[in-house]
Each structure stands twice: as structure tokens, then as C-alpha cells.
Amino acid sequence: MIADILIAVVQLALVGLGAPLLTGIVRTLKARLVGRRGPSPWQPYADLRKLLGKDRVVSTTTSWIFAVTPVVLAATMLASALIVPLVISRPVLGFAGNVIVLMYLFLIGTFFLALAGLDAGSAFGGMGGSREVAVAALAEPTIIVAVFALAMRAGTINLGGVVERLGANPQMALTPGHLLAFAAFFIVMIAETGRLPVDNPATHLELTMIHEAMVLEYSGPDLALVDWAASMKLFLFMALLANLFFPWGVPTEPGLAALARGGIVLAGKLLALATILAVIETQIAKLRLFRVPELLAGSFALALLSVTSRFLLR
Amino acid sequence: MTAVVYTLAAIVGLIVGAVGVSGMLGVGLAWRCPALLPLGGLSLVLDPLAGFFLALVGFASVPASLDGLGRARSERRGRLAYLLFVAAMALVPLAANALTFLLAWELMSLASYVLVVQGGRARESIRAAWVYAVMTHAGLACLLAGMLLLGAWTGSFDVGAWRAAASALAPSARDLAWTLLALGFAVKAGVIPLHVWLPLAHPAAPSHVSALMSGVMIKLGVYGLVRVSLDWLGEGPAWWGAAILLAGAVSAVVGVLSAIVDRDLKRVLAFSSIENAGIILIGLGAGVLYQAAGLPALAVLGVTAALYHALNHAAFKTLLFLGAGAVVHATGTRDMDALGGLIKRMPWTAACFLTGAAAIAALPPLNGFVSEWLTLQALLQNLLIEQPAVNLVFALGIAALALTGGLTVACFVRAFGITFLAVPRQEAAARAHDPATPSRLAMTILALSCLALGVGATAVVPAIARVGSHLLGTPTALPLGDALTLKVSGEFASLSMPAVAAALALAGLGVLAGLAAAGGRGRVRLYETWSCGRMLQTPRMEYSATAFANPFKRVFDFFYRPVEHIDIAAHPGSRLFVQRIEYANPTRSLFDDWLYRPLLHTVHRGARVVQRLQSGSANLYLAYILLALLALLVFA
């Protein structure tokens, strides 16, 4: 019981506090890669603090949907933090759900954010919402088929089960089918978290923005929550990728030492993924909006290939 | 009078629901009256599957009748047909021989047809009623042929006799009977491409009727498919399951794609019913495939998922139709591009509609999520069948289900957001108000049941699984975890809705508390929408339903084949001064263009040719007689 509470607290803290850092690190890395000094990795914390101290400006057009959305967003991410295996294979709420639950928890956020975008009655909000749900919808098949690919190999889709099963046979993580699924999932992560080449989190160019268009009307503490939730989403996605596809070194039994070991391993994997992400973001220009579906179709093809490779090459 | 009828309907619903639940719990009843009609007379049998669908009828018809009661004063037409409709729907699952079934089935169709026709008496609802009646009749013809064939082969019109004799039939005979019956039921279930009536008829009916049509009636099509694929004809070959699964996959995707671009709120809901029927069929198809492969536990899982989704869809689709009905009633329009801002004027309806939208978009912890999750679990274990072709079918089902899930979110963001959020786009929407108390009560009941069916899945799913086990004749109950957690196939997957719900609630409270602690609840300044500094916000600047659907139109343009109409009226003085721009971007229906219109055209031309026979010439008429005589003399 105490161990459970400890794990819960560690995971919550890791996600809640570590997420802005991860975002900051990616930014710093990107800056370094293009030869700028860039901001400090800790800059997001300063941003959040600044926003929390400000007033809210709320449009008279909006309704309670607009007001609750930031809270819903943050809450879904925190709840997800209790499900994703970060420092241990079976966290507190590991029994409560699997990847599918996670994806749908994320969809709650998308759902409300898109509504909030519409709520203000501006053209940009609607545009962002429309694009966001389109991307989310098109990413969904890839996610589920990639999960299917995983389930085929692990015999379960419970996150803990996958991590333990694949952790026990580390070489399984290097089969081609598995890597294909990983690639598919990685593309989905890019789309879902609004990174290049799907969306550019660094600009507010009206006609191309997706995520930023939805949150255009938010200000002050609300904006802080939204930004925080966005970075948590990135964190969770990357952690999921890391531990689900490469579950090396994820402890299965609770214990202080194990947790610490798990934390360090996770940090290493996240750093690696962040580097990959940063490299990609500096190497690729943003896609035209209506070529995004092609990218997602490509990821779907990868996922399907991963599945068929299994039962055709049985 | 009207109020009495609707009260009576609600009471009938309650009784039917109670009988249904007792049937699910294993109470068996049988009533026969061979004297009343030929071919075995009337015969009613209550078994668990019938009980489940009875419960479904009761469950949806109580709130729908309440809603009718709420509108009893303004809307009196069709009340008797409504009562007949509810009663006939309750008879269909009980019917235990061909004639009883066909009678109940056709009475149900007739009552709903009358309700559709009386919905508006406008041109379009008449046309809708025509299409509906004709499609239904075509479906009935298939059912009739299939049942009579079975009757001829087995020597009895009793379903019990079919069950007993089915295994002795030749495979081709069973395939033929299955095809006919499945076609007939598929029409009712709104399976693509037999769905054309659905988006026309459902919106045309009054909303509490649409709610029942979408929530329950199309489920009875599913009921028939369950019966014919797993019960009446015994255990079927794998291709039945594959056909159902693929039909379901196509229906789900096409349904939601059609829903996502439509501007008519009720049509959106109707298309979404096609989609959900598709999801149900995906689960059912998986069940049939597993049954054919000799994996009864998984078969039960698939059927359970299908039935559970049927129940859930009844809950949220009824809710959404009642909500849409309240909107239509309050504003007089179904066009989403004329609505907007209703959340402030109809807060109750908005909250309930949002719950329904979230449930149908499968957001946890509501019920839609659980049944879709269950369906996916049934699909994901297909590797146990070692046939690549079957696996491929499953993979397609998985992908379709996933795509559908994503698109549904988009669809209902649009439906709710455009209808209820921001500011009214037209005057009618600005004067809207919440409906009367009974209607609000009905919606609230349904919204709460969406939540209860989701969080309480661990109580509901095992009960449904028992129905499935009984249907498939598996001896032991399917192990499905404990009261807190739903466990599928041992360690394969688990889900705890109470835990997720609690975590979400606690996290939400935690965030609020954290905000308060961080002192973030600072001053709130009210101002007009910023919108990157744009001045003077008007409703014309809002994103419209059409605009919202645009990305989908672009991505799936091979399906929508949109056409653009731009009509610009310039000032007579200079064409640079534009007075009016009209832009329309309608989509074209693949099925109308490539299936139904050519078909109607052919029939029409054929009829024209035959009609030349009656040319008015008496000599010609006499010649027909002479020729007929000679022909018969020669050939006979």
C-alpha cells in the first residue's frame, strides 16, 4: 500500500515536474543543432510561473466549456501518469487500462480543446479544432494497429504485461516487425503532440497552425495549464514509446533502489528520444497541411506491415 | 389523450424492460396460439437473447415516451402509431415462428413508416417515407423468401425446428438461407449500401421517434443477424462471419464519413447510427468467426461486445436524438450552420448532449468507450485463428474500428461545437430555450445511464456475457474479472472504469486545488474574443459546420467527390465590387450515383417499354389474345 502510494507520487512528480524540462531540453537541443545558444532547458518553468501570476482575459462569447478545458486537459494527463509504466512495469493504475485507454484519455483532451477552440467563436479556433481532430482521427488507426502488432508479440496488451514480456526477451525488441511498429508509433507521436513536420509549436502563423490556433484565446493561468498539459503529453508519449518498445531495464518489483534505477534508465531513454526528435525537427520543414494525411497514411502502412509480417511469416 | 398514450407507452416500456431483464436472468416463457393464424399461428418465446433485446426496447422507450409526454401539448399526431411501434418492437424478439416474426417485423416497420410520414408531411419527409417503405419492403421480401425456404426445407416454420434441423441441411442451402435473411436484416440495420433509407427517414420522424428508430429499431436488425448467424441456422461457416465483419467495417467508416460532412443535425445522428451499427457488426462478425474456428470463449466475447455496444448505442443515441429534438423544437431548424450559442440558452440540453457526444466519441469513463474497447479486445486476439485470410479480415476490422473511433470524435466535436458553442448564427437560435420538464428528465436519465453503463461495466458486461454464453451454448460463464476490473481472456487485457473515473476526478480536483494553492485564480477580465486582434466579431466569422468538415472533404475526396458551386453577383458598375457571394460545396453520394440512380433509371425505362403494350388499340389487344392462344397451344 505504502509502496503503491510512493510509486504514484513518484510517477506524478516525474510527469508533472519533469515534463516542462523535457520540452525545454528539446528546445535547447534544437537551438544547439542549428547553431544557436537557445534558452536554458529550465525556461518553460519560468514561462509557467509567469503565466500563473497573470490575469485571465476571457471572451464574453465563451461558455463553461472554455473554462473547464484546461483543468480537464491537465487532469487527463495526470491520470495517464498513473497508468503509464515509467519507473516500474506495473504502476498503481496499471491494471486499470492499457494503451487504448491512454489514447482515449488523450482524446478527451483533444475533444475538449477543439470544443474550446470553437467556443470563442473565432475563425482561428474553429480552424485549429477542425485540423486537430482531423489529425487525431487519422492517427488513430496507426495507434491501434501498432498496438495490435505489439499484442501479437507480447500476448497481452496490458502495458505492464508488454513491458515484462518484452523486458524478459530483450532481443524481441529488435525484430523488424517491432521496429516497424515503433516507427509508426513515433510518427503518430509527432502528429499527436504537434511537432514538426505536422505542426510547429514555435510559431503562430495563422494559416498553418493547428494546436496554437485552438489555444489562441487562453491567457494567464489557463494558458499555463494548457501548455503544461501539452508538455506532459509529449513526456508521456515519449516515455510510452521508450518503455513499451524498448522495455530494457524497467524494474518489475517496487523498491527504492529499483525506482531510482528505473528513473535513471527512463531519463536516458528520454534523452535519446529527445535528441532524435530534435534532429528530426531541425532537418525537416513543416509539411503542407494537406500532405499531413499522407504522412499518417505512411505510418499506417508501416503499422500494417508490422502486423502482416507477423502472420504472413508465421 | 395524447398524454395518456405516452404514459401508457412509458408503462409498456417499463413492463417490457422488466420482462426482458428477467429473461436475461434465465426466466423462460413460451406462449403459443396456433388457432389464430395459419403456418403455426402465433408463437412467442422468451429466452436470454430475446430478454436482452426486450430490455433494450424497454430501456430506450421509457425516456423516449417521457420526451413525447413533454411535447404532448404541441405534437399530437402519430401517437397511436407510436404506441403500436413500441409494442411491435417488443414483439419482434419474442417471435418464435416465421409468421409471428414477419407480422411483428412488418407492424414495426409500418408503424415507423406512419410516424415518418407524419413527421412533417413536407415533401422531403414524404420522399423519405417512400424510400424507407420501399427499402423495408425489399428487406421483407428477402426475409420472407429466406424464412419460407427454411420452412420448406425443414418442414416447419418454428424457429426451434430450424435450430434442430439446420445442421442436417446442405451447406449451400444454409448459405442461401443465410444470405437472404442476412440481407433482409441488414436493410433494417442500415448496413452500407442498403442504408439509403436511414439518413432520410430518421431525421424526418419526430425526434422521440427518431430516437427509438436509431436507438432500438436498427438494433432489431442486428438482433436478426445474431439469430440467423448463430442460432437459427446453427453454427455457420467462417465466411458468414467475415461477411458480417467486413460489412460492419464498411458501414462504420462510410457512416461516420457521411456524418462528418452533413449539416443537418439529425442526419448527422442518423449517419452515426449507421456507423455504430457497423461497430456492432464488427463485434458480431468477430464472434461468428471465432465460433466457426472453434474458439467459443472468444466468440462469446465478440458477441458480448456487440450486444453491449448495442445497449450503449441505445443509451447515447436516444439521448442525442432527444437533445437534437429539443434543439429542433426550440429553433425550428436542423441546419447546424443556422445554430450556435445554444449552450447559454439551453444549458440543460447542452450538458446532456455533451455527455451523449462524449459517450458516442468513446471518451472514458463513459459507456461508449467500454464497448469499443471490448470489441477491440475481441478483434486483437485473432492470431489464435491460424488462417492468414481471416487474420487479414480482422486487421481490416481493427483499422476500420480505429479510424471510425477517431472520426467519431471529430464528428461530435463538430456536432456539439457548431450547434451549441459560440454565438447564434441566426435569429431562431437566439430565442431558444430548454424543453419541458419531462423531456429534461428523459435526457438526464439517459445521460446518467451513459455514465452508469460505463463506470458500472463490470456489473453489466458479465450479465450480457451470460446471454452470449447461453446463445452459443458454452457451458461455463466467461470469466470477466471482478467487480472493479474487467479482465479479458485472463491476462490479455484489463480495464477498470471505476479506477479511471476516480483518477480523472481526483486529478481534476488536484489541479483545481493546485491552482488555488499557486494563487493562480487571479482576476478574470471579460472581453470580446481576441482572435489575433481582429476587430468586431460577428457570427459570420465563426467557423461553420461546412468549414469544419473541409479537411475531411480534402482527405477523403475520393469518397465525397465534392463539387463546388460559386455564385458571385458583382455590382453592375464594376465587377470589382462584389455584392453577394454564394458558395456551396456539396458532396455526392457514391451509392446514389452508382447504385440506386442507375437502378431506378433501369426500372423506369423497363416500365416505359412495357407500358407501350397498352396502346389503346382494340385490334392490338385482340391480337394479344390470338397470339397468347397460339403460343399456349404450341408450347403446352
Next chain:
Amino acid sequence: MSLLILLGAPLGAAGLLALVRGAPARAAHLTVTAITAAAAGAVALRVIQAGSVTALGGLLRADGLSAWMIVLIALVSGLAASEPPPSVRAVPARRFYPLFHLFVFTMLLAVGTDDVGLMWVAVEGTTLASVFLVNLERSRASLEAAYKYLLICSVGVAIAFIGTVLVYFADIHQLGDEAHALRWTTLVRLAPGLPARVVELGFVFLLVGYGTKAGLAPMHTWLPDAHSEAPAPVSALMSGVLLSVGVYALLRFKTVVDQAAGPEFTQRLLLALGLLSIAIAAAFLWASTNYKRMLAYSSIEHIGVVCLGLGFGGLVGIGGALLHVANHALAKSVLFLLSGRIRAAYGSADIAGVTGLLGAMPVTGGLFLLAMLALMGLPPFGLFVSEVLIFSAGFQSGHWAIAAASLLLLVGAFAGLLRSAHRMLYGAAAPTVVDVPGLRSAVPAGVALLLLTLTGIAWPPGLAAALDHIARLLGP
């Protein structure tokens, strides 16, 4: 005795009513109709008790099948008589009443005689009695219709005479000469020994001949004209029972031929013509322009269905066909009576000329809708059950292709009928259109629909046994 009253009442009335005029005529008209109906009931009761009734030394004879038809004729003529007679400029009711009863008499005689020769005379008589009724309006259209009716039906029924002669030939060839050689009872008794080929040949003539009267395609061409131009009560009688009298005549001979040559021969022919009738009717129903013609084509369709039932055979098929005859008679006569009212109110028999029926004439329109639903074969009305019975016999007897094809055609006919009904029932009506006042005018039609509901969801006790009995009379 009851049989004599049954035939005597309308015949006497025909004579009497030629002399009386004015209000007494209408009273006498109703009284005689009631007497006829009572006598029909009495005959039916006697038949149920004793199996058959005879009179005039066996010349008149009613068995189960006759009783079925007699009751039907009485019912429909009661319905038709309940409708006020058409008030047409040129023709006073003086002509209408006697011919009406003469018409009823000839039909009753056709089904109430044992002598197939006399039956032929009576069937020909139905044409002669009704042809004037068709031309009651004396308009160009009704003249044309009556002319074609007379010409085509005379030719057709004359062909049936050839058939009768051939059967008679076979009969006396077998038997030598006998006084009762044309009696149906004699024919049935001798049937097994008759030369098959001759009897088959005769049946072809009979089929074409009586088929003309029954409205089977391709001999149906007179039917839409005559039925649409006749005044409503006459159309009701013609569509409701006259066609069935043609079928009745065929049935009598079918029994004989089946015993002489085996049932396949007649079944094949009936199936072919039945299917053709349904197909042709469906094509016309798909896009009708005139509602009375639409109803007429629908009669062709239903007679086709009846023929299918007879062709499929078996107790279920024949029983279903008989029930279908009755159901169709009730539904169709109600529709024709209502269409008379509609025509009077709107002044047009075109579908395009009638809109908003349900709004402007709620009682008539409502009954019209219900009767149309019944006619299209929807429950809770009886046509649904009888069609199910017929098709059940079809699948039972292995005629899948025919059953399936006709089901498909019925769907097409349904679509056409429904579209036309929709055009008439909904929309906005001219303000001049008013309904027939009072609910009393709805009673006869209401009773008919109630009867249809009975045959549709709750058979009266004895109906099943009666159908079974009659089917056994006819079956091998």
C-alpha cells in the same frame, strides 16, 4: 330453397326495379341486397352443415367453393350497394339499379350452378349485364372502355366456349351420351378416364377465355379501361368479385384437368400467366397517372398472385389463393368506392389532380390510406397473411425462381403504388374539396377493413377448416 331465393331475389329485383323509380327504388335496392346477403348466409350455413346444397334437380349446386364465392359476392355487393348510386346527367338511377342486380345475379348464377355450360352462359351474361354499367356516364372515354370491354370479353369468353366444347367432346366420347354430361360433378367423377391430350387442349382454351374475364395478362387489356370508367360501385363489383368469378371458372376446370392429366400441366400454365400478369401490372403500377387505372392494374397483379397460389398448388397454396381472393375483394372494393368519392370531390381521376387528400377529406383519406396499406400487403391486414401462404406454397413446391421473381416484382409494384398514394394523400388541397359528411359513410368501409384485420391477425374459428375443406375439394 335458399339457393333459389339467392338467385331469385336479384333476378326478380332486376325486373322490378326496371319499373320502379325514385326513393322507393333505392329502398327496394337496399332491401333486395339485404335479402341476397341473407340468402347467401343461409346457403353458406347449409353448405357448412351438409357439404353442399342443390336445387332444380342438381342444375344449381353450391359446394364449399361456391359458398365461398357466394358469400364474397354478397359481401361486396352489399358494400357496393351501401354507396349511393352515381348521379350522372344522362342516365337516371332507373337504369343503374336493375342492371346492378342483373349483374349480381349473373355472377351468383355462374358460381351457383353445377352445369359448366350454364356457367359459361352466366359468365358471358356478366359481361352483357355490366357493359352497360361501364358506359353509364356515356362519355367518350366510357364509351370507348365499354366497347373494348364488350369486344374483348366476348371474344375471350367465346374462346372459353371452345374449351367447354372440347371438354364436353372428351366427356361424351368417354361416356356416350348423357343428360348430365356437362355437370361438374359428372366431369369430376369421369375425369380420371378422360383423354389427357384433349382435356389439356381444352384447358388452354379455357385458360385464355376465362383468363380474359379474370384479367390475366396478356388478355387483361380491357380491364384498366373498364374498371376505371365504370361508376365506383360497379368498379368495386368488377374488381372485387367479377375477376374472381373468372378464376372460379378456371378452378372448376382445373380440378377436372388435374385428374385427367395430372396437375403439372395446369400449374405450369397458371404460373406462367400469373407471373406475366404480375410483371405487366408492376410495370404499369410503377408510374401510374390515373388512380382508378392504378387500382385496376393492382387487380391484375393480385389476380396474378392468386394464379401463382393455384399454380403452386397444395392445400396451402390453394387455401392461400382462396383467402387472397377474399382479401383482395374486400380491399379493392373499398378502394374503388372511396375513389368514387374522391373523384366526385376533386373532379379528376388523375393522380396529379388529387393532392392533400388526407387533409381535405380526413375520413375518406384515412380510409383510403388504410385500404391502400392493406392492398400493398402490409399487416395487420389479411393480404399479408394470404401472400405469405401463397409464397410459402411456392417455396414448398420447389418453384423458387418464380416465387423469388414475383416477390421482386411485388416490391416494384409496392413502390409504385406507394408513390402514387403519397402524391394523392399529402400536399395542399384546393379549398373547394370537402369530405363526405358524417362518420356513417365510413361504416361499410370500416367494416370491410375490420374483416381484413381479422384475416390478418386473428382468424375467426372455422376459417382454417373452411379453407382446408375447399382446397381438398379442388385438390387431387
Next chain:
Amino acid sequence: MTTATNFLAFLGLVSTLLIVWRQSWPGRRQLFVVQSLLLAALAATMAVYANRHELLLVAAVVVLLKAVLIPRILGRLAAGMPARPVTPGRSAGMSLLVAGGLIVAAYVIMLPVTAVSELPTEGGIPLAFAMVLIGLFVTVTGRDALGHVLGFLMFENGIFALALLATYGLPGLVEAGVFLDVLVIVLLMEGFVLQIRREHDSIAVDRLRELRG
């Protein structure tokens, strides 16, 4: 007897063919009278040879009805009509060819009857049936109401001949009904033709094509 009946039947058929060939209306009417008289002779012959005296009565009725009464009505109908078609008519050659074909068909169709028959009159049966078919053919090709009536009467005559030859006449009640029938039909036709002429100023049947579809 066989020779006599066969010869009379043959003559009847010849008269039928002549009617097909003739174009002038009075001529056709005359031929019809001849045909009816031939039938009466046939009935009388059979009455004598087969010892069936009621057939004499039938012969008398035929003479009265078909050789006197009906031709008179036909004459009334045609009053004021041009004797020949105003427009040059179709050649009768085609019609005669068809009639020839129908005679062959009649022989084929009546095979089952002649096969089982042992009557002395059987040779005439196909001829009578050919009269029936040709009568029907004349009705079908009739260009005006008169043509229809005449065709129908020929057809009726053919049936009469057939009944006579195949069964020595039907029972009296039926026979009487048939005669009454023919008379009523002709009378009704007369009424219609008069009314048609009033309405349309012509009795050409192509005027009667308003009801269609």
C-alpha cells in the same frame, strides 16, 4: 354422312376465306349470310343422318338469327357508309397467306382431338377450327367497328361449327344461351356503333385510342 359434313365444312371455310378476300362491305355481308346458311345446312344434315332431330330446330334458329336478323342489323349499321374503304385498302394477299397459315395451325392444334375421335364428322373438325382462327384473325385486323362485329360473328360461326361437328351440338339450355348471347352482343354493338358514330363521326377504330397506359 362423312362426305356431306366434310364438304359442308369445307364450303364454310371457303366462304370464310372469301370474306377475308372481299373488300366491299355488302359483299362481305352476303358472304356471311351464305356461311350461316351453310352452317344451317350442316346442322340439318347431321340431324338427318345422326338421327338427332333437335338439331333441325337449331338449324332453323340459325337461319332465322344469322341469315335474317343479324344481317339486317348489320345493314342498319352500315347505312350511310361507303361500300368500299375510301382509301385503297391493303392487299388481301397477306391476309390470305396468314389465313392459310392458320389453317395449317388448326390442323396441328386439333391433332389430339382427331386422334381420339371416332366420329364420322371428325374430318370437319380442323376445318371448323380454322374458321374459328380466321374469324378471330378478321376481328383482329378489323379497321372499324363493323369489321370487329363481322369478325366476331365469323368467329362465332366457327365455334358453332366446331361444336356441331365435335359434339353434335350442346345441351339445349346452353345452345339457347349461346344464341341469346350472340343476339344481345350484336344488339349492344349496334348501340355502341351508333353512339360511336355520334361521338366521333366515324366508326374507324383508330379513333378509339384515347385510353392508354
